[in-house]
Amino acid sequence: MRLKDKRAIVTGGGRGIGRGIVEAFLKEGASVLTCGRSSAPADLPLNCAWMTADVANAEDMDRLAAKAGVVDILVNNAGVQVERTVLDSTDADWDLVIGVNCRGVFNACRAVLPGMRSGGSIINIGSVSGRTADPGMALYNASKAFVHGLTRSIAVDHGPKVRCNAICPGWIETGMLDAGFELASVPEAARQDALLRHATRRFGRPEDVAAIAVWLASDEAGFATGQLFTVDGGMTAASPINPGIF
């Protein structure tokens, strides 16, 4: 078990990628506290602790850090997306996306860092969309670029004590991916087209992201810090031209 005796916080671990990370961490021997804005999902593993908390709220993150005590691992996974261009985005969209995706990561890092054990690991969930743009996702794309920048800053500023890296998932089978396809005129056709853009000919699964999160959390990754690790089935290695046209 690669995370035996380690204590972890995973934000937004109720479903999707965060849930995959929670389950992988538990399997590797870590004790895990996770949080979400609602009450604990009924199917949450029994050995996972839950706190109802909003990452966008600094007091909630202070409570989360206090409840966790000394920790080795913080995974900033909680995130939201709004499928809009700049012109279509409202002030409420800004508050939501920037509040959760940017301020949330800041709040959690600021609250948890002081109680982190030396040798600890912070893992932020960035996105391929933080490097290149997904059309019609302006605030989301920008928020993930913020996460990438903050990842490097934390790695540089707190390097002797903790490592900090970001994972950039591509298209992962979650409710967020389905929401993206719902924007297409023929969602199923869009899904098939998107599959052809992946060298692996499949979308990612939460466990694919969890696999690298486990590695980054483990002592095996002791020299890895300040980096962005893309796990996208080869999608962004290929030109956007590829391969629907040729």
Next chain:
Amino acid sequence: MKLEGKFAFVTGGRGGIGRAIVARFLDEGATVYSADMSAGGSLDRNDDDGSRFIRLDVTAEDECVAAMNRVRNEAGRLDILVNAAGIEIEKTIEETTLEEWNRSFAVNVTGTFLTSKHALPLLRSAAEQGASASIVNFGSYDGFIADPGLAAYCATKGAVHALTRAMACDHGPEGIRVNAVCPGYVDTPMLQSFFEGEGSGGGGRTVRQLQKAVCDVHPMRTYGTPEDIANLVNWLASDEARYASGQLWILDGGLSAQVQQMSP
């Protein structure tokens, strides 16, 4: 005129993008040596009358040396070297023969090495006279992300990118700037050949349909012209770009700014 009084040497100067660069440099007042494998494709203008055309295989070191000797004898210095000569093999690595692989590297990478190596003394002379000496290499957006069935090409362009940074580091202190332009899809004979190969290769689509499909994937909804690329090369060659060195300049109509375009 931005390049008044400057001496320029452009490889691949009679084809596609190189030809547009020669035309632009002439417009900007430079004295331009246009080098290519064959003389066809001269510009329809009096100042591209063939007197400064140099037949050159960039993979042959003796020819590169002879070309630069001629520039030394006639001009005494060189301000601008543009390495625009390049070839593209449209195959996966499994389909690519060793001969094709070696040929790709010989033209795209070794050619850039050889012309630059033998131009350096002339570029240094220009720099010593207080001018801004500039080498512009040709990378590609394919050196960052891959198009299918272009393996050797993608690899050569990645090599050019790294070589560009290395040359910039080594020769910056001598007053020589080195940059690479990385075009996306540009309307050239190379692109037409790619379309024709794909058009006959399956899918039942005409070249025109392929062209439109490719345009539609670009945020600008069009692919570029050789003149678009020449605009950037002109700037990088000019004294305005005196602080620009060691960089890879992507010019692709926004193509690679996207993750992937979702089907509408």
